[in-house]
Amino acid sequence: MDYEKLADLLFEKDLKSTEYYEKLYSRRNLKEGAIVTRCAPSPTGRIHIGNLYSYFISEAFAHQSGGIFFLRVEDTDKKRAIENGVQSILDDLKEYNFKIDEGPEIGGDYGPYIQSERKDIYRSFAKSLVLKGLAYPCFCSEDVLEEIRFSQERSKKRIGYYGKYARCRNLTLEEIEEKLKNKEDFVIRLKSPGNFENKVILDDLIKGKIEMPENDLDVVILKSDGIPTYHFAHAVDDYLMGTTVVTRGDEWVSSYPIHDQLFKVLGFSLPKFAHIAPLTKKEGENVIRKLSKRKDNEAKISYYSEKGIPDVAVKLYLATIANPDFERWYTENPDKSYSDFKFEFDKMSVGGSLFDVIKLQSISKIYFSRLKAKDLYEEALKYFKKYNNEFASIMEKYDAYTINVLNIERETLRPRKDIDSYSSIYEIISYMYDELFDKEYKGVDIKEFYEIELLKDYITNYYDENDTKDEWFSKIKLLCDKHGFASDNKEFKASPERFKGNISNVCEVIRVMATGRVQSPDLYEILKLLGKKRINDRIGYFEKYLGENK
């Protein structure tokens, strides 16, 4: 077979040589131990939590090693592409603050970083394979392929386009010319030199050594539209772009023999591989499946932005899934960032990990509890400007006051952990503002010890916003004694009949009057921030409420 003639028949004349590209994209000059990873999304929609997980890991490994993390958009499937797909991915990555070293928009020495713009490169390498007799055109229609599959199923043979089932493998040049003249559609397939009896070993950074049969499938490398398949683009790009560790979902391990062969046939040195186990979810009792963007809300990125769970909190959770000892490290190093942690591939889970929203919440609470009130204020403000503008303007109107409110029980040894998202802040502090305080005390059950006289006595004769916490508490005790409540709980427990109630009850009336709810953060701090005037007003509203509901 005259491969040169075949190549001329199949490819455009002005294609640059593979040597040209090899020279253009020289090997990267990396310092010892530096690794190059990439994220390679397809523009078929917004990214989801599984993508995020994989990108997070990839970035962590690249940057902790002093290497490069680049973005390559894999848009070789025209059918699944959505409008503004590339932009939407770029936006999502920005929202999650990935530090991308090279990619569309930013550029880099190994571009273009969008596969549809690299068509000539793939075609040049495909041509080189044809020239070497390692690739050929295949004219089999979908129907023919299906027929082959059926006959293999019937005779219980391995399914696929290989060996004697690869009908177009041995087409003569004349037959090919004839078909091309008739404008028959064709793809370019690899003429696999593999033998199914041989073994290939994947030494995966996460999963360890996996032995698989060598590939003998004549896989498609160029589709009929002239665009490469994933397999071929992966080999060409990850070699030319100098990826040193290919991080991807573990659904790819079974096609590793194809990739291994493609690299070898193209004369490329193989990168290392890290196949990441999926994030899963339990459906019913026994079914475990991959988290799905369509079925599971928590798989969507919008779930987190709408709830106001910050990117860092999400990453903190992903970090604990990635390396379980991260969690301990993080509690022991409260002043460090997750990027200071040294992640290791071999600590990653080999099977899947169940995605636990409750655990994420708990990690998010820790994150929020470590924020300075001022920073919390600023971030929360950004969130509410987007999702609740009315509240945002109230926060801004009383900015200093709001920061003080957010600072309640914050700068202590054991800060509160009640905020798990920006959205939860509204519920937690809204009663501190007159504009949002519920003057009608909706939903408040009146108890017999809700005495208005006690409250009035408190505000006129005891309350002083300059009191220390101890002074405040002693005054509450005095108030108890004066109004027939037990200031000492042990005494109360011993003989409850002697009292109207205990100190908890007194605090409860004050709390309900001041906040409209039975539970709140530290009462002392709240009363101090509210100030005399506000409290007085609220006693007024409370009196009205009690009067109307006697």
Place this chain on the structure above:
RNA sequence: GGCCUGUUGGUGAAAUGGUUAACACAUUGCCCUCUCAAGGCAACAUUCACGGGUUCAAAUCCCGUACAGGUCACCA
């Protein structure tokens, strides 16, 4: 069906042949000069899917079974 992987408590998991199977989340109970949150203490796997084997000794090694997951496209 072929090929590959996995299986430790409700969940994530540690322990890579050697005492009572870490830790975290969740749950429950108790404690803490006011409620909640936090924090402290305690409870929660007679046992590491099951069955065999190797060994003085196995969650850890070997074999088989079951179950679960992945993959077998001109989709990535």
